[in-house]
Amino acid sequence: MMFRKKFVLFFGFVLFVTVAGAQDRYFTKTGKINFTSKAPMEDIEGKNKTVTAVLDTKSGALQFSVQMKSFEFEKALMQQHFNENYVESDKYPDAVFKGVIANNAAVNYAKEGTYTVNVKGKLTLHNVTKDVDVPGTIKVNGGKIEASSAFNVLLSDFRISIPSAVKEKVSNSIRITVETKLDPLKG
Amino acid sequence: MKRRILLGIIAFVLVVGLVGAYFYFKQTPDIVQDKPHAAVQAKDLLAAFEQDTAAARRQYIDKVVEVTGVVKRVDTSGAVVLGDETSPSEVVIGLDRRHMKDYESLKIGSVAVMQGICSGYAKSSSDPTDLLASLGTTVQLRSAGVKSKQ
Structure with missing residues (x-):
């Protein structure tokens, strides 16, 4: 009888830990990342609707995986140039960000609200890894978490060179916007 | 003669x-x-990348692929996820700008036929520091939409 009680208690504890542990992590596979290049000649915009991201609310750890070929453009030539000349997506198919919300303690994931955060980590793009430190927003709403950010990167930082013939059309500074709606990750 | 040459140059430039x-x-x-x-079932497309990534890359990446599978999730801002409830592995489909409302005809749990360009994949890893490790295999399509029956 005693053994049984202990067993039930133990089992209950394991279940609690498992469930509680599982609820720490939130994910999406349909996050959005857009980039825009504003230059005197023309604006270029690429949209990716299938970004994978996981946030561990306990530690603040954050990871993104972006398939470069999943960016969509309005103009066929831009799509081609982006993949073949700039990011060389056959050689370097994905971009990865691994980082952490530096002020994670400032976010109450149990309470609805919008929190301003600071994200630090390493961004690997075009086979070049750089430290990045960007502002972001965490919105807790109805059991879901929305994580967003907007920042600039310099193409030259990632050894992406712009041919001199199109220097007027492509800006070296690219605006990146990130929008993700994260669901609890089960299992 | 000169005029002809000039006209020729103008025509050429034009x-x-x-x-x-x-x-x-x-x-x-x-x-x-x-x-x-290629026309393929979502689970077979995932299996192809899991079993022989190099062969699957050659066969599918950058190609127009028709995928049939069960709708698992819908993102109303432009994406559809096909997959099985019992597995974390999924085919993730970004909708083309002219097909952004295609998800309206889909029902979660029912079979859909989608078509797009196969644009990438990620395999589950065993790296303990990889937060994405438990997400299974993901194969992506871009510029996609719901294929209407002919």
Whole structure:
């Protein structure tokens, strides 16, 4: 009888830990990342609707995986140039960000609200890894978490060179916007 | 004679300019109803990348692929996820800008036929520091939409 009680208690504890542990992590596979290049000649915009991201609310750890070929453009030539000349997506198919919300303690994931955060980590793009430190927003709403950010990167930082013939059309500074709606990750 | 040469040069410049402008302004095509390079079940597409990544890359990446599978999630801002409830592995489909409302005809749990360009994959890893490790295999399609029955 005693053994049984202990067993039930133990089992209950394991279940609690498992469930509680599982609820720490939130994910999406349909996050959005857009980039825009504003230059005197023309604006270029690429949209990716299938970004994978996981946030561990306990530690603040954050990871993104972006398939470069999943960016969509309005103009066929831009799509081609982006993949073949700039990011060389056959050689370097994905971009990865691994980082952490530096002020994670400032976010109450149990309470609805919008929190301003600071994200630090390493961004690997075009086979070049750089430290990045960007502002972001965490919105807790109805059991879901929305994580967003907007920042600039310099193409030259990632050894992406712009041919001199199109220097007027492509800006070296690219605006990146990130929008993700994260669901609890089960299992 | 001189006039002819001049006219010839003008005509040449005009043709080159027009061809250039055509390629410059050409929109990315809507391929949702095109004849696909391959038609495959979502689970078979995932299995192909899991079993022999190099072969699957050659067969599918950058190609127009028709995928049939059960709708698992819908993102109303432009994406559809096909997959099985029992597995974390999924085919994740970004909708083409001309097909952004295609998700409206889909029902979660029912079978859909989608077509797009296969644009990437990620395999589950065993790296303990990888937060994405438990997400299974993901194969992506871009510029996609719901294929209407012919």
